[in-house]
Amino acid sequence: MTSLPTHTDRKLGLVIDLDTCVGCHACVIACKGWNTEHYGAPLSDQDAYGAAPSGTFLNRVHSYEITPEAGPAQLVHFPKSCLHCEDAPCVTVCPTGASYKRVEDGIVLVNEADCIGCGLCAWACPYGAREMDLTARVMKKCTLCIDRIYNENLPEQDRMPACVRTCPSGARHFGDLGDPDSDVSQLVASRGGFDLMPDLGTRPVNKYLPPRPKDQWDDTDILAPFLEPVAQTPQGFLGWLDRALERL
Amino acid sequence: MHPAPSVILFTTLSGLGFGLMIFLGLGFPPVTGWVAFWFFAFAFGLSVGGLLASTFHLGHPERALKAFSQWRTSWLSREAIAAVAALVVMGIYAVGAVFMGTRITALGWISAALSLATVITTAMIYAQLKSVPRWNQIATPLHLVSVSLAGGALLAGQISAAQVLLLVAGVIQIGHWWVGDTRFAEAGQSIASATGLGRPGHVRAFEAPHTGTNYLLREMVHVVGRKHARRLRRIAFVSGYALPLCLILIPGAAHGLGGLAVVSHVVGIAVSRWLFFAQAEHVVGLYYGARG
Numbered sequence: 258m259t260s261l262p263t264h265t266d267r268k269l270g271l272v273i274d275l276d277t278c279v280g281c282h283a284c285v286i287a288c289k290g291w292n293t294e295h296y297g298a299p300l301s302d303q304d305a306y307g308a309a310p311s312g313t314f315l316n317r318v319h320s321y322e323i324t325p326e327a328g329p330a331q332l333v334h335f336p337k338s339c340l341h342c343e344d345a346p347c348v349t350v351c352p353t354g355a356s357y358k359r360v361e362d363g364i365v366l367v368n369e370a371d372c373i374g375c376g377l378c379a380w381a382c383p384y385g386a387r388e389m390d391l392t393a394r395v396m397k398k399c400t401l402c403i404d405r406i407y408n409e410n411l412p413e414q415d416r417m418p419a420c421v422r423t424c425p426s427g428a429r430h431f432g433d434l435g436d437p438d439s440d441v442s443q444l445v446a447s448r449g450g451f452d453l454m455p456d457l458g459t460r461p462v463n464k465y466l467p468p469r470p471k472d473q474w475d476d477t478d479i480l481a482p483f484l485e486p487v488a489q490t491p492q493g494f495l496g497w498l499d500r501a502l503e504r505l
Numbered sequence: 506m507h508p509a510p511s512v513i514l515f516t517t518l519s520g521l522g523f524g525l526m527i528f529l530g531l532g533f534p535p536v537t538g539w540v541a542f543w544f545f546a547f548a549f550g551l552s553v554g555g556l557l558a559s560t561f562h563l564g565h566p567e568r569a570l571k572a573f574s575q576w577r578t579s580w581l582s583r584e585a586i587a588a589v590a591a592l593v594v595m596g597i598y599a600v601g602a603v604f605m606g607t608r609i610t611a612l613g614w615i616s617a618a619l620s621l622a623t624v625i626t627t628a629m630i631y632a633q634l635k636s637v638p639r640w641n642q643i644a645t646p647l648h649l650v651s652v653s654l655a656g657g658a659l660l661a662g663q664i665s666a667a668q669v670l671l672l673v674a675g676v677i678q679i680g681h682w683w684v685g686d687t688r689f690a691e692a693g694q695s696i697a698s699a700t701g702l703g704r705p706g707h708v709r710a711f712e713a714p715h716t717g718t719n720y721l722l723r724e725m726v727h728v729v730g731r732k733h734a735r736r737l738r739r740i741a742f743v744s745g746y747a748l749p750l751c752l753i754l755i756p757g758a759a760h761g762l763g764g765l766a767v768v769s770h771v772v773g774i775a776v777s778r779w780l781f782f783a784q785a786e787h788v789v790g791l792y793y794g795a796r797g
Contacts, residue, residue, distance in 0.1 A: 259575045259577075259578045259579055260577055260578050261578075275702070285714075309717055309718070310716070310717045311715075311717045311718050311719050311720075312719075313720065314714075314715070314719070317714035317715065317719075318714050319700075319710065319712070319713065319714050319792055319793075320710075320711040320712035320714075321696075321700055321702055321708050321709065321710060321711055322708070322709045322710075322711040323702055323705050323706045323707065323708050323709075324706045324707045324709070325705050325706035325707075326706060331705065331706075332711060333700075333702055335700055335702075337714075337792065346634075346635065346636070348578075349578040349579065350578075350579055350580070350581065350630075350633070351575060351578075351579055351581075352571075352572035352573075352574075352575050352579045352581035352582035352585060353568065353571035353572050353574060353575060353582075354571070354574050354575050355571075371568065371571055372564070372565065372568075373563050373564065373565045373566070373568045373569055373571060373572060374563050374564015374565050375562070375563055375564075375572075375581065376562070376564075376724065377581055377630070379720070379721075379724065379725070380506070380634055380636065380637065380724075380725065380787070381633075381634055381636060382636065382789075383635065383636040383694075383787075383788045383789060384789065384792075385721040385725070385789035385792060388719065388720040388721065389564065389720050389724075391720070393564075394564030394565055395564055395565065451701045452701070453698075453699060453700070453701055454694055454698050454699055454788065455698075456693060456694070456698065457635050457636070457694070457788075458635070465701055467701065467702070467704070468702075468705070470705070
């Protein structure tokens, strides 16, 4: 049923630290690798080795440049996948009931056997989290690696989404954001985690942590004034060359 | 948004077909026998043809029956149910009018109401989307319903009704464009709110997540043809509303002029519908640096 649950027992989701993400795209590859081999239809590519390659991805890393009022520009890498919204607009628009939000953990899923591939859920999502697979012709989206997190055949340290498991800089965190005492909730509270486009009323479960403030130009080393100044007038051969050229 | 030909064809033709059904159901004109046969054949041809065209953009049309199940939340599901209900009731009404020479008034009214409901549900599919601010306004259902009614009146040969409805639809069309042009800004979403990075300074999309294109860009960040938007709007307005209205205002407008008015109207509405999609901007474009 595409009615949203009034309450979910847990709110599983991701916390993404924009301060530590280095933009390596390992999460993109880990996601594609796991999800093309396991749950549901594979994530196909079109013209993968040709002139115009394109394909289905459940997680993509954008990069943004922030130019502050003063000081140098800052580059922020920005991974984006399904935010598993509490008020998910993609679920309610689905005409077949293929899209649903789980009561037990809040994960938004697509039952691919029921999907007619109309694409309306992708239109309804403001974040671009859903992509139609052109080969399977059904809607694909992040499952929070539902086939990993509850999978007792995997070693315990692997029971988390593939993107989180693979992230080399520790920029991705997985947990229950409905529990205020969980590690991820504490992290969000201490770092000022925020929602994407909160005004749209989707109430995303996934949170983003802002980049920490950078050093300013003027607070360079306190010892700087005591350093030997760099010679401004060239000496020796270079000095002679400089004077000779000026005389010409 | 990507102006898919199947969806433009669907909304244009089925809007016209269901508009005609509204008038036939209400008994304008009160036709029976062979005349009724041609009227109903035309109405069914347009609406069913439009519905069939709409299934071409489905990934799995063979599962379309499942789309009748989620009417509690989904406008698309409601549309499917309303459309089939309208066609079935109208079908029974048409059999009575064509083969038995009797028009069952109550059945006609019900089918007219269901036809109107179909057009409204189609409009709400677009109007409900907060992610596409241009569509997310009250003028969207008003626009699609008024166009359907005007086209229906024109096809049903209800000249005086068509005159008023074309005028009203034309005014609403301008209103939809007028309001739509500022809706994105009013909705208040920007690259800063999309990324949440606006606080330290000015945000600019530096690098796309992929070298090629993707589904999102093809489907929702369509920009081709926007530079001709003003010219196309003039064509849509003149051909869809002004010219048909002038043609049917000519006293004693014969069938020929009426036919010309219908053709001009359909062409104009198809252009208007192309603009409806091509000019609509989805907020996901912000992540890709659309709108600066």
